[in-house]
Amino acid sequence: MIAANNTSYLARIKPGWKFGALLVLSIALYLITNWTVLLALFIFSAAILLSARVDFKQLRLPLISITIILGVVFILLGLQTDWLNALRSVLRLLTMCLLAYAVSLTTKFEAMLELFQQVASPVRFIGGNPAQIALALSMTIRFIPELKKVYTEVREAQHARGLANNPLAVTVPLVIRSLKIADETAEALDARGYDSEPAKRRF
Amino acid sequence: MELPSIRLENVFVRYDNRDVLRQISIDLDEKRIGIIGANGAGKSTLSRLLNGLVLPTEGTVHIGELNTREHAKQIRRQVGFVFQNPANQIIMPIVSDDIAFGLKNLSLPKNERQVRVAQTLGELNISHLADRETHTLSGGEQQMVALASVLAMRPQTVVFDEPTTMLDLRNRLAFQKEIAKLSQRAIVVTHDLEILEDFERVLVVTDGTIAFDGPPAEAIAHYRQWSHA
Numbered sequence: 001m002i003a004a005n006n007t008s009y010l011a012r013i014k015p016g017w018k019f020g021a022l023l024v025l026s027i028a029l030y031l032i033t034n035w036t037v038l039l040a041l042f043i044f045s046a047a048i049l050l051s052a053r054v055d056f057k058q059l060r061l062p063l064i065s066i067t068i069i070l071g072v073v074f075i076l077l078g079l080q081t082d083w084l085n086a087l088r089s090v091l092r093l094l095t096m097c098l099l100a101y102a103v104s105l106t107t108k109f110e111a112m113l114e115l116f117q118q119v120a121s122p123v124r125f126i127g128g129n130p131a132q133i134a135l136a137l138s139m140t141i142r143f144i145p146e147l148k149k150v151y152t153e154v155r156e157a158q159h160a161r162g163l164a165n166n167p168l169a170v171t172v173p174l175v176i177r178s179l180k181i182a183d184e185t186a187e188a189l190d191a192r193g194y195d196s197e198p199a200k201r202r203f
Numbered sequence: 204m205e206l207p208s209i210r211l212e213n214v215f216v217r218y219d220n221r222d223v224l225r226q227i228s229i230d231l232d233e234k235r236i237g238i239i240g241a242n243g244a245g246k247s248t249l250s251r252l253l254n255g256l257v258l259p260t261e262g263t264v265h266i267g268e269l270n271t272r273e274h275a276k277q278i279r280r281q282v283g284f285v286f287q288n289p290a291n292q293i294i295m296p297i298v299s300d301d302i303a304f305g306l307k308n309l310s311l312p313k314n315e316r317q318v319r320v321a322q323t324l325g326e327l328n329i330s331h332l333a334d335r336e337t338h339t340l341s342g343g344e345q346q347m348v349a350l351a352s353v354l355a356m357r358p359q360t361v362v363f364d365e366p367t368t369m370l371d372l373r374n375r376l377a378f379q380k381e382i383a384k385l386s387q388r389a390i391v392v393t394h395d396l397e398i399l400e401d402f403e404r405v406l407v408v409t410d411g412t413i414a415f416d417g418p419p420a421e422a423i424a425h426y427r428q429w430s431h432a
Contacts, residue, residue, distance in 0.1 A: 005333075109297045110299075110303070138294070138296060142294060142295060184291035185292075187256055188284075189294065190256060192279075192294070192356070193276065193280060193308035193356070194304075194308050
């Protein structure tokens with residue numbers, strides 16, 4: 001999920017602080033074993049998310065998916081260990097997810113990329129280019145929906161021609177079309193003046 | 204705005220020993236130039252020569268004093284390119300970030316980028332799209348964002364490769380209006396002959412050569428005649 005134009009108090013906090021706090025809290029959650037404290041933290045994370053003025057329409061589907069997954073985790077853990085332990089694990093995971101949503105939905109994508117680039121800056125010492133890594137990350141996020149669209153088109157075309165589920169028949173056109181997209185996007189990068197030389201880049 | 208002359212001298216482009224373009228020598232000085240021709244005639248290759256996306260196998264392409272072979276980077280700042288499929292041209296997941304992408308490549312400071320993005324979106328009346336995720340845009344909106352991302356870089360010339368092919372009538376007309384409003388030189392490769400009515404010059408490309416070069420009405424008549432032959 002990518003942040004729209006969020007104007008809450010969380011959006012005004014620097015991304016580095018938010019992601020740093022998220023990391024510290026996530027680690028701390030695993031050090032806490034008292035379920036009432038975990039429940040309090042879960043309520044706190046829900047309050048944070050509710051106060052962050054995020055678009056709940058955007059959150060509906062992921063929250064339903066997480067509830068289902070964690071429901072399964074709760075039952076399996078409960079059966080294998082004990083129910084209190086299962087409750088603790090689910091509370092930890094739910095708290096982390098809600099806090100992660102609150103952070104990601106109140107941080108602009110550009111700001112996240114800049115932070116990522118700063119965090120990845122040590123890769124320069126081993127000859128890497130953080131700007132290129134950040135661009136690759138943003139393009140991955142950008143093109144996942146496009147590839148999903150291509151997949152749907154390929155499946156529809158095959159269904160229309162009476163072909164049942166056949167992984168190979170899907171993979172080949174999907175790969176070919178993905179390569180074509182990659183080719184055209186590379187051309188667009190060139191046309192828009194992208195220069196991959198690290199020393200001259202200010203991404 | 205003073206527009207640099209575009210000069211192609213004795214240009215050949217070959218792929219796999221096949222001449223895609225043959226002995227093209229032209230000067231392009233007009234502000235509105237159309238390129239038409241059948242599929243596979245060499246129109247897209249010709250358009251890609253103009254900002255160095257394709258380099259000639261023989262001959263030279265100059266934009267003003269700059270040669271595409273030696274000054275590709277500078278030329279791409281002067282000559283913007285709008286592709287047929289905007290979905291593959293949009294690089295970033297958020298509209299405003301995508302428009303800022305080219306400006307980062309120009310090393311503009313952040314505050315200047317923000318001003319330029321807002322200005323360009325305003326000029327194209329698409330400010331409301333600034334925070335949208337690019338994959339949620341309609342085809343027409345994507346094409347406008349692709350145009351905005353090119354115009355934000357303030358090029359002197361914009362080359363369009365079949366920009367209206369994937370658009371419905373409403374979006375096609377809206378896009379046509381935006382092309383007409385541009386202060387830049389526009390070179391448009393198209394199958395949409397209506398776009399060319401107000402253009403100053405139209406080139407008809409056939410089998411890798413320029414078969415006709417003249418005013419739109421005559422060029423379109425020539426193309427129709429060729430198509431019926």
